[in-house]
Amino acid sequence: MNKDITRRRFIASGATGAAAALGLPLMMQSTMERALAMPDNTNLTLADYLNRFGITEQMLNEIIAVGLSRGGDYCDVYFQHTIGNYVELEDNAVNRASTQVDLGMGVRVLLGDQTGYSFTEELTLEAMKQAAKTAANIAASGLKAGPAQLKLHETPNYYPIQKKWEDVAIDKKIPMLYTINDNVFTLDKRIIKNNIYLSDESTWILLATSTGRIACDYRPLTRLGVSCTAEENGRREQNGYNLSGRYGYEFYGADKLDLLATEAVKRTVDLFAAVKPEAGEMPVVLGAGGSGILLHEAIGHGMEADYNRKKVSIFADKINKPVAESFVNIIDDGTNPNVRGSLNVDDEGNDTQKTVLVENGILRSYLHDHLSSQYYNVAPTGSGRRESFRYAPLPRMRNTYMQAGPHTRDEIIASVKKGLYAQSFTNGQVMIGAGDFTFYVKSGYLIEDGKLTKPVKDVNIIGNGPNVLRDIVMVGNDFEMDKGGWVCGKQGQGVPVSLGLPTIKVSKITVGGVNS
Amino acid sequence: MSKDGLNLAKWAIDKALKCGANQAAVAISNQRDIEVDFRDRKMEKLQESTQNSLALRIFVDKKYSRHSTCDMRKESLEKFIQDAVAMTRYLTPDEYRSLPDPKYYPQKTNIDLDINDKKYSAIETEDRVKIAAAIEQAALAQSDKIITASAGYSDTHYQVFRMHSNGFAGQTEGTAFSSYAQVTVNDPNGGRPSDWEGGDTRYYNELPPVEEIGKNAVQRALSRIGQKKIASGLYTMIVDNRVAARLLSMLTSAITGQALQQKSTYLDGMLNKPIAADKLTVIEDPFIKRGASSRIYDGEGLAARKRTIIEKGVLKEYLIDDYYGKKMGIAPNSGSLSNVVFEYGAESQTSMIKSVKKGIIVNSFIGGNSNTTTGDFSFGIIGQLVENGEIIMPVNEMNISGNGKEFWQKLTVMGNDPYPYSSVKIPTLLFEDVQFSGI
Numbered sequence: 001m002n003k004d005i006t007r008r009r010f011i012a013s014g015a016t017g018a019a020a021a022l023g024l025p026l027m028m029q030s031t032m033e034r035a036l037a038m039p040d041n042t043n044l045t046l047a048d049y050l051n052r053f054g055i056t057e058q059m060l061n062e063i064i065a066v067g068l069s070r071g072g073d074y075c076d077v078y079f080q081h082t083i084g085n086y087v088e089l090e091d092n093a094v095n096r097a098s099t100q101v102d103l104g105m106g107v108r109v110l111l112g113d114q115t116g117y118s119f120t121e122e123l124t125l126e127a128m129k130q131a132a133k134t135a136a137n138i139a140a141s142g143l144k145a146g147p148a149q150l151k152l153h154e155t156p157n158y159y160p161i162q163k164k165w166e167d168v169a170i171d172k173k174i175p176m177l178y179t180i181n182d183n184v185f186t187l188d189k190r191i192i193k194n195n196i197y198l199s200d201e202s203t204w205i206l207l208a209t210s211t212g213r214i215a216c217d218y219r220p221l222t223r224l225g226v227s228c229t230a231e232e233n234g235r236r237e238q239n240g241y242n243l244s245g246r247y248g249y250e251f252y253g254a255d256k257l258d259l260l261a262t263e264a265v266k267r268t269v270d271l272f273a274a275v276k277p278e279a280g281e282m283p284v285v286l287g288a289g290g291s292g293i294l295l296h297e298a299i300g301h302g303m304e305a306d307y308n309r310k311k312v313s314i315f316a317d318k319i320n321k322p323v324a325e326s327f328v329n330i331i332d333d334g335t336n337p338n339v340r341g342s343l344n345v346d347d348e349g350n351d352t353q354k355t356v357l358v359e360n361g362i363l364r365s366y367l368h369d370h371l372s373s374q375y376y377n378v379a380p381t382g383s384g385r386r387e388s389f390r391y392a393p394l395p396r397m398r399n400t401y402m403q404a405g406p407h408t409r410d411e412i413i414a415s416v417k418k419g420l421y422a423q424s425f426t427n428g429q430v431m432i433g434a435g436d437f438t439f440y441v442k443s444g445y446l447i448e449d450g451k452l453t454k455p456v457k458d459v460n461i462i463g464n465g466p467n468v469l470r471d472i473v474m475v476g477n478d479f480e481m482d483k484g485g486w487v488c489g490k491q492g493q494g495v496p497v498s499l500g501l502p503t504i505k506v507s508k509i510t511v512g513g514v515n516s
Numbered sequence: 517m518s519k520d521g522l523n524l525a526k527w528a529i530d531k532a533l534k535c536g537a538n539q540a541a542v543a544i545s546n547q548r549d550i551e552v553d554f555r556d557r558k559m560e561k562l563q564e565s566t567q568n569s570l571a572l573r574i575f576v577d578k579k580y581s582r583h584s585t586c587d588m589r590k591e592s593l594e595k596f597i598q599d600a601v602a603m604t605r606y607l608t609p610d611e612y613r614s615l616p617d618p619k620y621y622p623q624k625t626n627i628d629l630d631i632n633d634k635k636y637s638a639i640e641t642e643d644r645v646k647i648a649a650a651i652e653q654a655a656l657a658q659s660d661k662i663i664t665a666s667a668g669y670s671d672t673h674y675q676v677f678r679m680h681s682n683g684f685a686g687q688t689e690g691t692a693f694s695s696y697a698q699v700t701v702n703d704p705n706g707g708r709p710s711d712w713e714g715g716d717t718r719y720y721n722e723l724p725p726v727e728e729i730g731k732n733a734v735q736r737a738l739s740r741i742g743q744k745k746i747a748s749g750l751y752t753m754i755v756d757n758r759v760a761a762r763l764l765s766m767l768t769s770a771i772t773g774q775a776l777q778q779k780s781t782y783l784d785g786m787l788n789k790p791i792a793a794d795k796l797t798v799i800e801d802p803f804i805k806r807g808a809s810s811r812i813y814d815g816e817g818l819a820a821r822k823r824t825i826i827e828k829g830v831l832k833e834y835l836i837d838d839y840y841g842k843k844m845g846i847a848p849n850s851g852s853l854s855n856v857v858f859e860y861g862a863e864s865q866t867s868m869i870k871s872v873k874k875g876i877i878v879n880s881f882i883g884g885n886s887n888t889t890t891g892d893f894s895f896g897i898i899g900q901l902v903e904n905g906e907i908i909m910p911v912n913e914m915n916i917s918g919n920g921k922e923f924w925q926k927l928t929v930m931g932n933d934p935y936p937y938s939s940v941k942i943p944t945l946l947f948e949d950v951q952f953s954g955i
C-alpha cells in the first residue's frame with residue numbers, strides 16, 4: 001500500500017512479462033513434483049524440501065561458503081517454489097484461467113549494512129555457486145569465517161489446512177463460481193454484470209544461513225472475489241467484496257459463498273443512494289475490520305526499522321514516547337491462525353511473533369529484519385519478508401491491528417454530530433518522512449446528529465500519521481480482523497498482509513469531498 | 517539466445533498443438549538486470565541477475581487459458597504444457613476466443629525503433645558504481661539540512677520472442693537505463709520531507725547529468741520544508757509535467773474494450789463526442805525512436821500504428837483488444853497504449869504560475885483512486901500555494917476530488933514542456949476551479 005519511487009517506471013511491455021505476472025494468481029497442478037506426492041503439510045520433513053529443490057545440505061554449505069569467500073560477514077540462501085492458479089467467471093461463464101510456476105533461489109551476502117544479491121532460476125550447483133559469487137562481490141577481501149554447521153530450526157504451523165490447493169483440480173473450483181454468480185443475479189435485478197475470480201497458491205520455502213540455521217515452510221494462500229456492476233435509471237455503479245487468507249479448499253463452504261454474493265451486491269446497489277461528503281476536516285468514524293488500513297499507513301510503514309535505521313521515518317525518535325491515548329494498543333502479528341499476513345517463519349529464518357508497536361499509547365518496538373536487529377542490537381521480530389527469491393528481504397508488516405478498547409460502536413457513532421463513517425477501502429499510501437498518508441474510501445455513510453444517514457462513495461482521506469494517532473479519541477470493543485486480500489508494496493516488492501480494527505473515532509481528518 | 521529463443525518458441529507451439537490445442541501463442545523472454553544503490557557514501561546494495569520465462573496462451577476447442585513458468589528445463593516444460601492443455605478442457609467454451617485474424621499482424625517487422633543501446637555490453641560494474649556515487653555526492657553537497665540521501669543506477673537488457681501458431685513471429689531486443697536520487701531533509705517544524713529526481717532512458721548516454729539529479733532532488737525536498745494544509749476550496753490547479761500522467765490513467769482505463777463490454781465506464785457511448793476541453797489532443801505514437809514504450813506490435817501481436825485517441829477534446833478511438841473486439845463485433849485496434857504524446861502548448865510552467873491569482877501547483881499525487889464506472893475521483897496531493905503569480909508556501913495533506921465528466925472540461929492551458937523520461941510525453945497542465953480539501 002506504500003509506493004516508493006518507482007525506479008523502473010519504464011521498461012517495455014514485453015520485458016516485464018515475467019515480473020509483472022508474479023503478482024497474478026494462477027491455477028494448476030504441480031509441474032515440479034520432483035518429490036513424491038506431498039503428505040499433509042505438518043508432516044513435511046527437511047528431506048522433502050531438499051528433494052523438492054534437488055539439493056543437499058552439503059550443497060547448501062558449498063554455496064554459502066562461496067558467498068562468504070570475499071569477506072562478507074553473513075550469507076543466506078532462499079529457495080522458493082510456487083504453484084499458482086487463477087480461474088475467472090465473466091458474462092456467466094467460467095471461460096478463462098491461468099497458471100504460474102515460479103522456481104528459483106536467491107543468495108544474499110552482507111558486509112555490515114551493505115547488501116550483495118543475486119538469484120538464479122536454474123537450480124544446478126554451478127548456477128547457484130555463480131549467483132553466490134556475484135552476491136559475494138559486495139565485499140572485496142578474502143574469507144573471514146566459513147559457514148556454521150546447519151541445524152534445522154523447528155517452526156509452528158499457523159495455517160493448518162485440510163485440502164491443499166495443489167491437490168484440487170480445476171473442476172472442483174469451477175462450481176463455486178457458478179453458485180456465487182447465480183446468487184448474485186437472484187439477489188438483485190439491477191445487477192447487469194458480474195465478475196468472479198478464485199486464486200490459489202502453494203509455496204514451498206527452504207532457507208539456510210551462514211550462522212547455521214535451516215528453516216522450511218509451506219504457505220497456502222487463496223482469494224475469492226466478486227465484482228458487480230448495477231444499473232438503475234441509466235446510472236451505473238460498481239463495487240465488490242472478497243475473502244482471502246492462508247486457507248485450504250475447505251474454507252469456501254456454502255456460508256462463505258453466500259456472504260460473498262450478499263456483500264458484493266449490497267455494497268454495489270447501496271451506491272445508488274450515495275452522495276459525496278463535504279470537503280475538509282471532519283470527525284471520521286472507522287468501521288471495524290478493513291479500516292485497519294489506517295494503521296497500516298499512519299504508523300505501520302513508519303515503524304519498519306529500515307526507515308528508522310536510515311532516520312527517514314517520522315517515528316525515528318519516538319520510541320518509548322507517548323503517541324496516542326492510553327486505550328490505544330497497536331500490534332503487528334505474524335501468528336494469527338490462517339490470516340493472510342501470517343508466517344510460520346519469516347523469510348530470513350526468524351520466528352514470527354506478536355510485535356507490540358504501541359502499548360497503552362506508548363510507542364514500543366520497530367519491525368525488525370536481520371539487518372536492523374543487528375544495527376539496534378535487539379532480537380529480530382520476524383518481520384523480514386520478500387516477494388520472492390528475486391528480492392533481498394526488507395522489514396515488512398504482517399497483520400497490523402488495534403486491540404479492542406473501552407467504547408461501544410453505538411456510543412462512538414452517537415458522539416458525532418456531523419462526520420463520515422468509513423466502511424470499505426481500496427488502497428492507501430504514505431510518505432514515510434513527512435508522515436502524510438492517505439486511504440481511499442470506496443463506501444461508507446454520512447453521520448448526521450449521531451446517526452448513519454446517506455451512503456457515500458469514492459472519497460480519499462488524507463492525514464498526518466502522528467497527528468491522527470493522537471486524534472484517536474474513542475476505541476470500540478468490537479475488534480474485527482479484515483477478511484479481504486491486501487497486497488502491501490514497498491520498493492517494488494508486493495507481499496500479502498492483513499489488517500484489523502475495532503470501530504474507532506478520529507476527531508478530525510481531511511476528507512476529499514465537494515462543495516466546501 | 518536469438519536462435520535458441522526462436523527454436524524454443526517453435527517447440528512450445530508444436531508441443532501445445534500436439535497435446536490438443538487448436539491454437540497457441542508463446543512469448544519467451546530473457547532479461548538481465550543490474551542495480552547499484554548508494555547511501556552514506558558507500559554501496560548500500562549491488563544486485564545482478566538474469567531471468568527467463570515462458571508465457572503461453574492456449575486455445576482448445578474455443579476454451580482459453582494462459583500460463584507462465586520460469587522453470588525452463590525441457591522435461592518440466594513438456595509436463596507444464598501437457599497440464600495446461602488438459603486443464604483448459606474443463607473451462608466453458610467462449611466463441612470469441614481465438615488468435616487474432618492474421619490480417620491484423622504487422623506487415624513489416626523490421627522497423628528500427630532504436631531501443632537497444634549497443635554500448636550496454638561495454639558498461640562495467642565500476643561505471644555503474646561511479647554514477648550512483650556521483651549522484652549521492654552531488655546531492656550531499658547541496659545542503660546541510662539533508663538527513664539522508666540515496667542514489668541509484670540500474671540497467672536492463674532484454675529479449676522477447678513471440679510466436680503465434682497462425683503465422684506470427686516477432687522478436688524484440690532492448691535496453692533500459694535508470695538513475696535517481698532520493699533525499700530526506702530536516703523540517704524544523706517537525707517531519708522529514710523527502711523528494712526525488714531521476715530519469716529513465718533507452719540509451720546510457722541520455723541519462724540526466726548526475727549533478728542535475730542530485731541537485732534537483734535536494735531542491736525539491738528543501739522546497740517541502742514548512743508544508744501544511746490550507747483552507748478547502750476551489751483553486752486553479754497547475755499539475756507538474758513529472759506527475760501529470762497520473763491523471764491520464766483515469767481516462768485511459770475508461771476507454772478500454774473491456775470497460776465498454778463490461779459496462780464499467782462512464783465514457784460508454786462517447787465516441788466522436790467531447791470528453792474534455794478542446795485543449796486536449798492525445799496521440800499514441802508507437803514508432804518514436806528510443807521511446808520508452810515503442811513497439812511494432814502489441815501483446816496480442818496486433819500491428820502498432822500511430823493514432824489519435826483524443827482530438828481537441830473529442831474521443832476518436834476506444835482501445836479495443838482482439839478478444840473484446842470480437843465480443844462486441846468490432847475490429848480490434850490494440851487494447852493498450854505504447855508511447856502517448858500530448859499536443860503541447862506555448863506556455864512555460866513559469867509563465868503559467870505567473871498568470872495564476874490563487875492556485876496550487878501539484879508536485880506529487882499520493883494515494884487516491886478513480887471510479888471508471890462513474891468518473892468519480894479523489895487523490896491526495898503535495899504541492900505549492902500560488903498567489904498573484906508568486907509561490908507562497910508548500911502545501912500537503914490535501915485532496916482533490918471531482919468527476920471526470922466535468923474535470924476534463926476545466927483544462928485550459930497546456931504547457932510547452934513534455935516530460936522527457938517517460939512513455940507519456942505530457943506537459944504541465946492548468947485546470948480552473950478544482951475542488952481541493954484541506955482544513
